[in-house]
Amino acid sequence: MEATASWEWNLELLGCWQLRRGDEPIEVGFRQQRVITVVALLGSRSRTFVANLLWPENSESQAAGSLRASMYRISHELPTLMQSAGHRLALGNRVAVDVHSVRQLVRDILATGAVTPPTAATDVLCSADLLPGWYEDWVIFEQERLWQGRVAALEALARHYLDRGDNARALAAAGAAAAMEPLRESAHLLLVQGHLAAGNRASASAAFGRLRAGLDRELGIAPSPRFTELLDLRTPLPARERDPG
Known part of the structure; x- marks a missing residue:
């Protein structure tokens, strides 16, 4: 398995969902977990793709609004965990x-x-x-x-x-x-x-x-x-x- 000593963040998706910063477990809201998991499993994706995937029953504008709210919390509460380049979302460079x-x-x-x-x-x-x-x-x-x-x-x-x-x-x-x-x-x-x-x-x-x-x-x-x-x-x-x- 991959060594994690040099990573800032450790995201565990096997067994249960858990995010750690170093050795410290971090609490993450339900919606934020889903956004993080999409890019962790599927790789860099457009905002539109992520929004429509996670909120398929909402209108496009409603889904985009839900994603913006989730990304606002992620960027403020979990800085460097995710990055946004233009219209695409991805994990940061120091996430295992x-x-x-x-x-x-x-x-x-x-x-x-x-x-x-x-x-x-x-x-x-x-x-x-x-x-x-x-x-x-x-x-x-x-x-x-x-x-x-x-x-x-x-x-x-x-x-x-x-x-x-x-x-x-x-x-x-x-x-x-x-x-x-x-x-x-x-x-x-x-x-x-x-x-x-x-x-x-x-x-x-x-x-x-x-x-x-x-x-x-x-x-x-x-x-x-x-x-x-x-x-x-x-x-x-x-x-x-x-x-x-």
Whole structure:
């Protein structure tokens, strides 16, 4: 994760919304939080864009007025946190945002298949929930995008560790991806492969069984043949499905 010692402001969007100046938590009003969060997540945007995004049910002039009021409070109560260049809004130059570090971690892993040092990467990806409890459409879109990036990065880590024979880390990453997406076959396939590489066939079969039960319960489908081939399964049908003759 990104070091924050040189930053004036630290904005936390993972787990809960929190702004700190140095080590001191700062109270921020609801509307101001939303304005700050838009530019933290989406980058520099025009005033019109931010106003219409945050106050979609208001007229354009009303939305612009609400944004001006919020920006007035931000500029006076939180100087240097945000900057305005012409009609555009952006964060100041000395603001660290925790989600930016996770996004960069995801990009690095997807680009190379690994991360250095690897120790905390899986834990970071597991715990990086973006603004839980926020339900605006634009936030939900960013939550889902980060979620899918985290799962893909965990799978990439699992493949990387499997290729290098690091079964413990491979199982941790694959297990985390499977826990986040219980019906995602690619994650469970890596989990099964990790158990088999570690010599734990029973654990591999149990992981497959959980996926099969989940797919049947939620979607009424069976796992792909890749699992049968990998485990060399010849699982009989349940008694209720057998031909009575």
